Every structure is written in structure tokens, then in C-alpha cells.
Amino acid sequence: KAGVTQTPRYLIKTRGQQVTLSCSPISGHRSVSWYQQTPGQGLQFLFEYFSETQRNKGNFPGRFSGRQFSNSRSEMNVSTLELGDSALYLCASSIPGSDTQYFGPGTRLTVL
């Protein structure tokens, strides 16, 4: 079974731009969560989607948004990029009712 895939793997943007990251969960997984990983703040929860609905949201500004499609694929969008948004963005998927979250390799975003 293929794992969680994230595209693109690397991205360079400049301040003020916006970016969209994509996540394809493991087949059959309907829950998708997003995390931001930085050296200073560690791994921080962004949001969780299930059946196209946002179920939980972390403490991030409204510039961070996401959505989930009917095939469980998810996207997250960051608008008006700031230097501090440079991070590894990780997506994790899980089966409803299961504890285990499977992480993708992440998208490395660099904001210049």
C-alpha cells in the first residue's frame, strides 16, 4: 500500500506570496491532519479534516487554511507568506476510529 504522499517536496517563495500544498492520504484513510515543524517550535498541529469537514484547528492565524476533497485528498494554503512560515509542513492520515497517524515526508517551504 502506498504511503502518504505530499507535493511538492520543496518550495521556495517570497514574502507576500501565497502557496498551496497537497496531501494524498493512504488509500482508505479519510482523516487528514496537518502539522508545521520548525527547529524553534517543534511539531505544531495546524488542522484536521474528516469527510471534507474541518474537525479541529490549531492556534495559527487565518492566513493558514485548508480543505479536503471528496476523495480524501487535502490541500493547505498559506496566504501573505512571512519569513517565519519557513518550515516543514507534514500531513498525516488515519482510518476513522484508529489511533495511528501515518505521516508523509513533508513539504519543505522556504520563504525568502
Place this chain on the structure above:
Amino acid sequence: QQQVKQSPQSLIVQKGGISIINCAYENTAFDYFPWYQQFPGKGPALLIAIRPDVSEKKEGRFTISFNKSAKQFSLHIMDSQPGDSATYFCAARRSNTGKLIFGQGTTLQVKP
């Protein structure tokens, strides 16, 4: 109340030794405590997990010890190997959410 505190920040162990990483939490609503292993350039991978109704869980060389009254849990890696060199994260999750709260991580180096 949402924090998970992890120590030490870094750890150097000789091959064959025991690696011990500790975590503490405050929120008694947490009901699932996983440990993740992350290699450079990769997403976190689930290593082992425990629920608070169990005091210890062992999988191969990896053991979680859980102390509910002290609100602490720890990861023990027996017979540590150079291939175990990675960053380890503890995490906690409230019931019925997909939101994982991560510790700050421990960088483990196992010397041959």
C-alpha cells in the same frame, strides 16, 4: 495544560546501551500517548504507543513505561544500535480528536 514536556534535548549512548527519554504532561484528558521516530529528510514514523490504562508496553527493543499518577511516560530503547540514531518525539492526544501535541524532541546519537 496542552503542553507535553520532553527531556533530554539530546542524548549520546554507546552501542548496546539503554537509551531513556522522558515526557510529562498536564492534561488528564489525554488518552493516547505515541512515540515517533524521525530520520533527517523523512516524516515521523510511529514507533510504539500506549493508553493510560496500561503501565508498560514492550515491542522488541522498545518499551514505554507509563505513570498515570505522576503524569509521566518514558521510552526505553534496549541494546541501542547506531541505526537508532534519530530524533524521537513523544506526543499526547485527547480522546476523539486527531490533534497530537508533541514534545520538543530528543536527538539520539548511538556511538559504535
